[in-house]
Amino acid sequence: MDTTPLTLLTIVCEAILKERLLGELTKAGAKGHTLTECEGSGSRHRRVSETLGANIKLETIVSPGVAEQLLNTLTHDYFPRFAIIAYLSPVSVVRGDKYI
Amino acid sequence: MDTTPLTLLTIVCEAILKERLLGELTKAGAKGHTLTECEGSGSRHRRVSETLGANIKLETIVSPGVAEQLLNTLTHDYFPRFAIIAYLSPVSVVRGDKYI
Amino acid sequence: MDTTPLTLLTIVCEAILKERLLGELTKAGAKGHTLTECEGSGSRHRRVSETLGANIKLETIVSPGVAEQLLNTLTHDYFPRFAIIAYLSPVSVVRGDKYI
Amino acid sequence: MWDVLQVNLASPLALAFVLGIVSRLLKSELSLPRDLYASLSIYLLLALGLKGGVELSQTSLNALFWPAVVTVGLGLFTPVSAYLVLRRLGRFPIADAAGIAAHYGSVSAVTFIAAQQFVQTMNQPAEGFLPTLLTLLEIPGIQLALAIGAVQMARERAAQHAGQSAAEAPRPMAEVLHEVLTSRSMILMVGGLIIGCLMGEQGYEPVKPFFEGMFKGALTLFLLEMGLAAGARLGDLKSVGLFLLGFGMILPVLHGGLGVLLGHWSGLSIGGAAVLGTMAASASYIAAPPAVRMTLPEANPTYYLTAALAITFPFNIVLGIPLYYQMATLLAAH
Amino acid sequence: MWDVLQVNLASPLALAFVLGIVSRLLKSELSLPRDLYASLSIYLLLALGLKGGVELSQTSLNALFWPAVVTVGLGLFTPVSAYLVLRRLGRFPIADAAGIAAHYGSVSAVTFIAAQQFVQTMNQPAEGFLPTLLTLLEIPGIQLALAIGAVQMARERAAQHAGQSAAEAPRPMAEVLHEVLTSRSMILMVGGLIIGCLMGEQGYEPVKPFFEGMFKGALTLFLLEMGLAAGARLGDLKSVGLFLLGFGMILPVLHGGLGVLLGHWSGLSIGGAAVLGTMAASASYIAAPPAVRMTLPEANPTYYLTAALAITFPFNIVLGIPLYYQMATLLAAH
Amino acid sequence: MWDVLQVNLASPLALAFVLGIVSRLLKSELSLPRDLYASLSIYLLLALGLKGGVELSQTSLNALFWPAVVTVGLGLFTPVSAYLVLRRLGRFPIADAAGIAAHYGSVSAVTFIAAQQFVQTMNQPAEGFLPTLLTLLEIPGIQLALAIGAVQMARERAAQHAGQSAAEAPRPMAEVLHEVLTSRSMILMVGGLIIGCLMGEQGYEPVKPFFEGMFKGALTLFLLEMGLAAGARLGDLKSVGLFLLGFGMILPVLHGGLGVLLGHWSGLSIGGAAVLGTMAASASYIAAPPAVRMTLPEANPTYYLTAALAITFPFNIVLGIPLYYQMATLLAAH
Numbered sequence A, B, C: 001m002d003t004t005p006l007t008l009l010t011i012v013c014e015a016i017l018k019e020r021l022l023g024e025l026t027k028a029g030a031k032g033h034t035l036t037e038c039e040g041s042g043s044r045h046r047r048v049s050e051t052l053g054a055n056i057k058l059e060t061i062v063s064p065g066v067a068e069q070l071l072n073t074l075t076h077d078y079f080p081r082f083a084i085i086a087y088l089s090p091v092s093v094v095r096g097d098k099y100i
Numbered sequence D, E, F: 001m002w003d004v005l006q007v008n009l010a011s012p013l014a015l016a017f018v019l020g021i022v023s024r025l026l027k028s029e030l031s032l033p034r035d036l037y038a039s040l041s042i043y044l045l046l047a048l049g050l051k052g053g054v055e056l057s058q059t060s061l062n063a064l065f066w067p068a069v070v071t072v073g074l075g076l077f078t079p080v081s082a083y084l085v086l087r088r089l090g091r092f093p094i095a096d097a098a099g100i101a102a103h104y105g106s107v108s109a110v111t112f113i114a115a116q117q118f119v120q121t122m123n124q125p126a127e128g129f130l131p132t133l134l135t136l137l138e139i140p141g142i143q144l145a146l147a148i149g150a151v152q153m154a155r156e157r158a159a160q161h162a163g164q165s166a167a168e169a170p171r172p173m174a175e176v177l178h179e180v181l182t183s184r185s186m187i188l189m190v191g192g193l194i195i196g197c198l199m200g201e202q203g204y205e206p207v208k209p210f211f212e213g214m215f216k217g218a219l220t221l222f223l224l225e226m227g228l229a230a231g232a233r234l235g236d237l238k239s240v241g242l243f244l245l246g247f248g249m250i251l252p253v254l255h256g257g258l259g260v261l262l263g264h265w266s267g268l269s270i271g272g273a274a275v276l277g278t279m280a281a282s283a284s285y286i287a288a289p290p291a292v293r294m295t296l297p298e299a300n301p302t303y304y305l306t307a308a309l310a311i312t313f314p315f316n317i318v319l320g321i322p323l324y325y326q327m328a329t330l331l332a333a334h
C-alpha cells in the first residue's frame, strides 16, 4: 500500500476556542480536521470546564510547513492566554496527496 | 518495561460505516479496536453529518501485515465512495503479543 | 518552531478505573492528562460496558522516565485484572518543558 | 384558504420551526443537544404508535380495508413517479434519481404528526388508524426506489464494462429490507401500535399524561430543531438548482392531491383524507437518508437532503398541510 | 393467579420490556441515547424518594418500627444465603459467589417500582414508607457480600502463598462503604426522602405533575431500555450454565416468599408485603455491578450481569411480582 | 421576614439546591448528564419566553413603558457600579474587575425564575411582561462591562509599551455584541416571547401541559445541578479572598434594593418589584462566562465563576429573594 509521510498536529484546548481555531486551520491551509470532545487537566483551571464547557481535541493532518505555521500562530496568539496544548506526530497517510 | 513495536491504524469516517468496518477489522484479523465519536470536515460534505450522524474514529493496533491488508480493503472498497481517511502510526505496546 | 521530543502514553480501559488511574498519573508525576469517552472490544467482555459504562481513553504527555514508571504500575496492578491496553508513541511538543 | 393558513401559521409548531430557521440565519450558536434530539424522536414515534394502537383496538378491520389498499397503492406509485420525473425531466443520474425517489416514496413522520394536529385543531380529527397506514406507506417506498436504483445501475454498468469490483456490487436487498424493517422508527411505531392494541384504553390511562399530555410541547421543541436543520441547508439551495426547487414543491402537491383523492374514495373522513394526502406528499429525512447513503453511496447527499429537508418539509408544514386539508374539504362538499 | 398475571402482562411496563427484548432479537439498531437512560434513572429515583418522603412525613414512627426491623434482617440474610448456595451447591469460586451474592443481597429499584405500580393497579397500594425500607435493604446487602468475599479471598490467599502484592490487597472497606452510601441512587433516593419529608404535601403540589404525572410514562421508556439491555445478554445465557439459570429463578421465589412472610408479620398491608417480598427477591443491576467490579475484579461480570439482568429481572417483572402478590393475598386471608 | 424565609426554604427548589451542594460535599459521584443539563436549560428558557409572550400579548404598551425605562437604567448602572467597586475598593486588575462586572451587570435566568415562583407562592404574582424586562436588562450589562474592560486595557497597554501584537488587540465589539444577541439564551427567550405573542392564549393551550405543567419540576432538577456546580466551587472560596465574599453578598443587596425601588416607582406590583430587584441583584453564570472568557482571557475565571455561582447565586436563592420581596412589601405599604 502506498502511503505518504505527513504530520499529525493535535491540539487540545478549552472548547470555547473551537470556532477560532477552525478559522486558523483554514487560514493556514489545512485541508481537513477531526474534532473530539474531551476533558482534561493541565497547568490551568481544571474546573473551569463545568461552566465554560469541556475541552476539545482538534486533529489535522498537514504538511510539515503548514504544521510549522500553525504552531507559530498558536504559540504567539493562544498559548499565553488560553488553556491549550499542541504536539506533532509522524503518520503515514493513504492517498496522502489529498491532504497537502 | 518490555514493549512491542506495532502499528496503530486510525480510520476516521462517516458514522454509517461503523458496522461494516468493524466487520472488515474482524475479517482481517484485528484482535480489538477502540471507537470514538467525533466530527470533522474534509474533502466531502461536512454538513451531511447533521442528518446522517457524525463521524467515528476507529483505532486498531495490529501487525504491519494486517494493517497493510486493511488499507488495501479500504482503498479499494471505501475510499472512492465514502467520506473516510486512514493513517498509520508506530506505537510501542505493552504485552504486544496479545494484539498480533 | 521549537518542540521537545516527549512520550505520549495512551491508556484505554474500562470507565470504572477513571479515578484510580488519574490518581496513579498524579502519583507518578504526570503534569496533565486528556480524557475521552470511547467504546471498544478486545480480549475481554465487550458487552460489559452496557451496565458498567463504556471505555475511557486517557492520554498523558510525559518524560520517558515517567512513562516507564506508569507502565510498570499498570502491568503489575491493572493488566491482570482489568480490561486495559496501553501504548507509547513519540511526539514533539510545543513548550515541552512544561510537561516534564 | 387564507384563514386556514392563518390558523396553521399561528400554531406553536410552525412558529417554532420558523424560529429555528431564523436563528440559523442569524448564525446563532443555538443547537439542541444530540441526545435530546434523539430522545424527542424516540418519544414522538413511540407515543404516535401507542396512541394509534389504542385507537386501532377499537377499529373494525372493515373500516381499515380500503384505506389500507389505497395506501399500499400510493406506496408503490409515489417512488416510481418521483424516479421517472427526476430521470426524464430532470436528467439526473440513476443513483441521484433513485436516492431522491426513496425519500419522496417514504413518509416524514413529523409532517404526518403536524397534519394530525392540524386537522384536530380544525375539528376534523383523522381516523385513529392512520398511524397504521403510515407504516404501510413507509416500507415499500424506500425499498422500491432502492431496488430500481440498484437494478438500473447494474444494467448500466454491465453495458459499460464487463469487469465489476466486489465493492461496486449492490448490497443484497434482504439486508436493506432488514435495515428498514428493523429501523428505529419502524420498531417504535409498529411496536407502539402493537403495545397500544394489547393494552387498550385501560392500560393507556396511567401513561396518557406522559405520552399524550406532553406530545404537542415535545413536538414544538422538535420542530425548533427541524428548523435549525433546515436553516443549515438553506445555503445549499443554490447548488441544487432550480429544477429540484420546483420538484420539491410541485411533486408534493401532485402526490398530496392524489392521496387526498384516494383517501376520499376509500371512505376516509375529511381529516383522514387530508392526513393521507400529507403522508403521500411528504419526504422522509430520518429513515431514508441512511438507507440511501449505505445502498447508493454514489447519490449526492446534498441533493436528497436539501430537497427533503429544506424544500419539501417547510413547504408542507407551512403551505402543504392547509392545502391538502382544503382539497379534502372541497371533495367532501361534493 | 392467571387473571393477576394477565393484568401484569397487559401493562405498558411489561409490554415495553418485551418490545425491548424483541427488538434486540430482531437485531434492530434501536437504542436509547446514553444520556436519556441516565436522565430517566435520575428522574425515577428522585421521584421515588420525593413521593416516599411526602408520605413518610405523614407516618408515625410506630408504624415504621417492625417493618424496618424485618427489612434489616432481610438485608443481612439474603446476601449470606445467596453466597452459601453459590459456594456449596454451585461450587463457584469465592469471588464469583460473593459478586453474585452482592447483587441478590441488594435491591433492583426498577423492580421495586414495578411492584409498587402493580399493587396500586390491584387496588392494594403499599404503605407510603416503602421507599424508606428500600434504602434500609440496599446498603447492608452489597456491603456484607463484598466483605465476605474480601475476607474469604484473603484467607485463601494466605493459605496458598505468603507473599502478596499490593495490587491484590483488598480495597479498604471504608472506601467501598463510602462508594455505596454516596452512590447516585443512594443520594437521589435518600435525598428525595428527606426533601419530601421537609416540604410535605404542600410543597409537593406544584411539582407533582412532573414527578408523579410523568412517572409511569417515564418508567415505560425506561423498561424499553431495560428490555434492550436484557435482550443483549440473552446470548450469554448459554455460557452461564444451567445452575445459574435455576438459581436466578428459584432464589428470588425463596427470598420473595420470606420477604412477604416477614412483611405480613411486621404488620404490612397486602400491597406492602408484596412489595417487600419483591425487594428481597430482586437483584440490583445498577448499584451492585460497579461496586463488585471495583472491589472483586476477579469475579466474572458475565455471571453476575446475566443472572441479575437477563434472568432474575425479567422473571420478577413478568412472573415474580404477581406471584409475591398472590402470596401476600393468601397470607392476609388467613 | 422569618416566615417568608421559611416558605422559601421549604420549597422543592431551595431543597434541591441544597441537596446538590451536600452531595458534592459528600464527594458523591452524582452528576447530571451533560445533555440533560443543556436540555433543561433550553426548556426553561423557551418556556419562560413563551409564557411571557402570551401574557405580553395582553399587555398595553403603556403599562410597559416606565418599567422598561427603569430596567434599561439598571442595565447601564449595575455593571458600572460593580466595576468601580472592584477597581477602587477591591484593587482588582482591570480585566478581573471588568470580567466580574459583566456577570453582575447581567441577569441569572434561574434566579429570575425562582423569584417569579416565589412571589407566586406568596400570592403576589409578578406582571406577565417581566421576561421582556429580563431581556432588556440582559443585553447592555455584559456589553458595557466588556467595553469598559477593553477600552481600559487598551489605554493601560498604550501607556506601558507602544508595540502591541495582533493577539492582544481586543476583539471587535460588533463580534461580541453579535455573540450576546444571538446567544442561546437570547434566541430562546426573545424567540419565545415573540412566538408567545403571536400565538396568544389559544395557541398556548395545547402546549401548556408541557411548558407550564412541567415547569416547576424541571426547575427542581435544574437546581439540583446548580447545587452540584456551586458545591464544586465551594473549595475555591478560600482562594478568592474575603473581599469577593463580601462583595458577592453586599452588592446584590444594594442592586436588589435599587431594583425594588425603581420597580415600585415605575408602577410595578409587589411581586413585579421584587422580581425586578432580584434581576438586578443576580449575576449571570450562563451567558457571561463564555463572553468574558473569549473577550477578556486575562481575567481569572476562578474569580468570576466562584463569585457568581458559589456566593451570589446561593445567597439570592436562599436569602436574597425573600429579602427583596420584603422590601417590596414595605414600599407598597407606604
Ligand SMILES: Nc1ncnc2c1ncn2[C@@H]1O[C@H](COP(=O)(O)O)[C@@H](O)[C@H]1O
Binding pocket: A012, A013, A014, A039, A040, A041, A042, A043, A044, A045, A055, A082, A083, A084, A085, C030, C031, C032, C033, C034, C035, C059, C060, C061, C062, C099
Ligand atoms: N501532560 C499532558 N498530557 C496530556 N494532556 C495534557 C497535558 N497537559 C495538558 N493537557 C491537556 O491540555 C489542556 C490544557 O492544558 P493547560 O494549558 O496546561 O491547562 C488540559 O486541559 C489537558 O486536556
Ligand SMILES: Nc1ncnc2c1ncn2[C@@H]1O[C@H](COP(=O)(O)O)[C@@H](O)[C@H]1O
Binding pocket: A030, A031, A032, A033, A034, A035, A059, A060, A061, A062, A099, B012, B013, B014, B039, B040, B041, B042, B043, B044, B045, B055, B082, B083, B084, B085
Ligand atoms: N487533513 C485532515 N486532517 C484530519 N482529519 C481529516 C483530514 N481530512 C479529512 N479528515 C477526517 O476524515 C473525514 C472524511 O474526510 P473526507 O473523505 O476527505 O471528507 C473528515 O470528516 C474528517 O473527520
Ligand SMILES: Nc1ncnc2c1ncn2[C@@H]1O[C@H](COP(=O)(O)O)[C@@H](O)[C@H]1O
Binding pocket: B030, B031, B032, B033, B034, B035, B059, B060, B061, B062, B099, C012, C013, C014, C039, C040, C041, C042, C043, C044, C045, C055, C082, C083, C084, C085
Ligand atoms: N488491538 C487493539 N486495538 C485498539 N484498541 C484495543 C485493542 N485491543 C484492546 N483495545 C482496547 O482496550 C480495551 C481493553 O482491551 P482488553 O483488555 O483486551 O479487553 C478494549 O475495550 C479496547 O477499547
Ligand code: NA
Binding pocket: D078, D103, D104, D105, D106, D107, D108, D255, D279, D280, D281, D282, D283, D284
Ligand atoms: Na411520500
Ligand code: NA
Binding pocket: E078, E103, E104, E105, E106, E107, E108, E255, E279, E280, E281, E282, E283, E284
Ligand atoms: Na434482593
Ligand code: NA
Binding pocket: F078, F103, F104, F105, F106, F107, F108, F279, F280, F281, F282, F283, F284
Ligand atoms: Na444583575
